Amino acid sequence: xxxxxxxxxxxxxxxxxxxxxxxxxxxxxxxxxxxxxxxxxxxxxxxxxxxxxxxxxxxxxxxxxxxxxxxxxxxxxxxxxxxxxxxxxxxxxxxxxxxxxxxxxxxxxxxxxxxxxxxxxxxxxxxxxxxxxxxxxxxxxxxxxxxxxxxxxxxxxxxxxxxxxxxxxxxxxxxxxxxxxxxxxxxxxxxxxxxxxxxxxxxxxxxxxxxxxxxxxxxxxxxxxxxxxxxxxxxxxxxxxxxxxxxxxxxxxxxxxxxxxxxxxxxxxxxxxxxxxxxxxxxxxxxxxxxxxxxxxxxxxxxxxxxxxxxxxxxxxxxxxxxxxxxxxxxxxxxxxxxxxxxxxxxxxxxxxxxxxxxxxxxxxxxxxxxxxxxxxxxxxxxxxxxxxxxxxxxxxxxxxxxxxxxxxxxxxxxxxxxxxxxxxxxxxxxxxxxxxxxxxxxxxxxxxxxxxxxxxxxxxxxx
Numbered sequence: 001x002x003x004x005x006x007x008x009x010x011x012x013x014x015x016x017x018x019x020x021x022x023x024x025x026x027x028x029x030x031x032x033x034x035x036x037x038x039x040x041x042x043x044x045x046x047x048x049x050x051x052x053x054x055x056x057x058x059x060x061x062x063x064x065x066x067x068x069x070x071x072x073x074x075x076x077x078x079x080x081x082x083x084x085x086x087x088x089x090x091x092x093x094x095x096x097x098x099x100x101x102x103x104x105x106x107x108x109x110x111x112x113x114x115x116x117x118x119x120x121x122x123x124x125x126x127x128x129x130x131x132x133x134x135x136x137x138x139x140x141x142x143x144x145x146x147x148x149x150x151x152x153x154x155x156x157x158x159x160x161x162x163x164x165x166x167x168x169x170x171x172x173x174x175x176x177x178x179x180x181x182x183x184x185x186x187x188x189x190x191x192x193x194x195x196x197x198x199x200x201x202x203x204x205x206x207x208x209x210x211x212x213x214x215x216x217x218x219x220x221x222x223x224x225x226x227x228x229x230x231x232x233x234x235x236x237x238x239x240x241x242x243x244x245x246x247x248x249x250x251x252x253x254x255x256x257x258x259x260x261x262x263x264x265x266x267x268x269x270x271x272x273x274x275x276x277x278x279x280x281x282x283x284x285x286x287x288x289x290x291x292x293x294x295x296x297x298x299x300x301x302x303x304x305x306x307x308x309x310x311x312x313x314x315x316x317x318x319x320x321x322x323x324x325x326x327x328x329x330x331x332x333x334x335x336x337x338x339x340x341x342x343x344x345x346x347x348x349x350x351x352x353x354x355x356x357x358x359x360x361x362x363x364x365x366x367x368x369x370x371x372x373x374x375x376x377x378x379x380x381x382x383x384x385x386x387x388x389x390x391x392x393x394x395x396x397x398x399x400x401x402x403x404x405x406x407x408x409x410x411x412x413x414x415x416x417x418x419x420x421x422x423x424x425x426x427x428x429x430x431x432x433x434x435x436x437x438x439x440x441x442x443x444x445x446x447x448x449x450x451x452x453x454x455x456x457x458x459x460x461x462x463x464x
Contacts, residue, residue: 033145035079036106037221039064039114040132042154042185044087047123049155051186052207056155059207060185061118064153067214072111079222082106082139083114086132087125097160099125100132102139129154130162133198137176149221149277150180150199155187157194165197175252178277181217183210220299224273227297230306231261231269231284234354234375238269240309243286247274250281250294274303284309287342287352288334312373314357315349317382320456331360335370349378364426365403365412386425387453391433391461393420399435401426404450426453435463 041064047057054062071077086100104113133150140148150171158164171177180199184192187203195201202217204210229245230238240261247257256278262270274280276299282292286309295305316330327346334341335356344350346361354375361367367383389401398417401424402409409432416422417438431453436446451461 031145032078033147034143035147035149035222036082036140036143037079037149037151037218038082038084038106038136038139040084040086040136040150040152041118041121042087042127042152042156043085043121043123044125044127044156044159045092045123046127046156047087047185049186051155055123056185057121057123059210060153061121063207063211063214064118065115066211067218068111068115071218077108080106080108081110081114083110083117084132084136084139085117085121086128087123088121089125091124092126095126095159097126097128097131097162100128100135102135105139106141127154127156127159128162129158129160129198130164130167131160133164133167133171133180137171137174140176147221147275147277148177150177151217151221152180152182152195152198153185154182155185157187157191164195168198172251175249175254178275179251179279181221183213183217185210216299220276223276223299225276225297225299225301225303226271227274227303227305228269228271229261229282229292230304231286231309232306234310234312238306239263240286240311241269243284243309245282245284245292247280247282247292250279256280269306271302280305282307286311287332287350290353310354310375311351312354312375313349313351313378314344314371314373315378315380316344316346316361317380318346318385319382320385328361328363331362333358333360346383364424365410365429367427384428385455386427387455388458389424389426389431389451389453389461390458391415391422391424391463393422393435393463396420396438397435397463398438399433402432402434404430404432428453428455433461433463 047055049056051059053059083104084100084102089101090096090099103117104110136150168180172179182195182199182201184195184201184203192201192203202213204213231240233239241263242261244260246255248254249256264270274297276297279294279296281294284290284292284307290307290309292305292307297303318327330344330346331340332342332344333339335358341357342350352373354373356370356372359369359371361383363386371379371381373379396417397415399415401412403412413424415435430450432448432450434448449461449463451459453459
């Protein structure tokens with residue numbers, strides 16, 4: 001116990017020392033989710049039909065046995081298998097559209113039982129595909145970190161006047177399953193199109209194609225695929241980086257990845273492992289954010305997804321700001337929009353998407369200006385430092401301070417009715433105070449006084 005405690009302390013100390021020296025420890029490796037694959041197998045009467053070297057049932061049984069033998073050789077598998085069968089309990093006629101049953105439930109060692117069950121199947125009944133899919137949704141036990149996949153193997157189309165496409169869509173939208181796979185055994189070409197909306201369809205016209213389809217599907221089901229996220233700059237180059245982004249499952253809306261975009265050691269967008277069975281969409285949190293459109297991940301090759309994210313920078317500053325005063329804020333909006341894009345303090349630099357913006361700088365009085373952000377450039381805006389006005393009243397008064405430009409008055413700030421001594425940080429300019437004693441009941445008591453404010457100086461304003 002003492003040795004393990006000392007070892008833990010040494011590991012912590014080593015990590016802290018590495019951080020102090022600027023050497024990062026290895027990144028945390030997220031555990032891979034458990035993959036659960038449910039075979040939905042057709043044992044309807046039509047599986048007695050001749051196909052290649054035997055009946056469709058005999059060939060499918062043999063090729064499935066070979067696949068399961070291979071899967072059984074994998075050491076420390078991170079997957080579980082189950083088997084649902086339809087059309088195997090009740091002969092036709094009559095048609096029984098409830099002829100579907102989970103024959104082997106998910107477990108770590110289900111392969112021998114699946115093989116035994118498949119070997120004992122005899123084609124009998126009808127083809128209730130939609131109902132089998134809906135019931136299959138309940139075959140996956142609750143799991144917080146699992147990938148649920150259905151592989152439908154069939155030689156016929158829906159026979160019970162229900163909608164397999166709607167059934168598949170419901171399960172995907174609810175997040176019960178990922179997009180299913182469908183292998184059609186000897187289906188006529190005019191029937192194969194009915195399965196494109198159910199899932200990714202493979203037309204097995206012969207035994208070799210069936211075997212290849214099974215291998216391709218299992219590779220996609222059990223392995224992630226590499227991808228990179230390209231954030232395109234104003235030159236059309238994927239050089240933008242260092243922004244947070246989130247990837248979602250476009251079907252369910254569930255968050256899949258949250259990260260900070262990074263360029264790798266060769267200056268390219270860093271490679272991610274993404275699920276080839278998920279269609280992604282995303283948000284890149286530039287200012288303002290941009291969307292990553294729905295992107296299909298192609299298994300077996302490197303994928304490029306991304307968005308146009310050309311940016312420039314805006315540097316806001318104030319000349320000779322007194323150290324005792326805090327920097328004002330600038331509210332940034334798109335032209336013609338009331339929505340706030342960002343709030344940037346003066347004295348800072350911030351990156352924005354290329355385009356036009358309007359700024360309200362929250363000084364007294366407020367500055368309003370327009371700015372154009374250009375790709376790869378820094379746009380600089382500066383305003384003068386404020387001065388101050390120290391206002392002394394003989395008696396508490398009601399009134400306000402106005403910026404005066406010629407004979408035009410612009411409202412700036414009200415007086416505090418309860419104070420006779422007040423101080424205001426004001427931008428350089430000429431101002432007029434209009435006021436009336438709070439206790440006075442006649443407008444004839446109204447007075448005004450004009451004064452000037454310069455940067456860094458205090459104007460003393462004594463009101464009678």
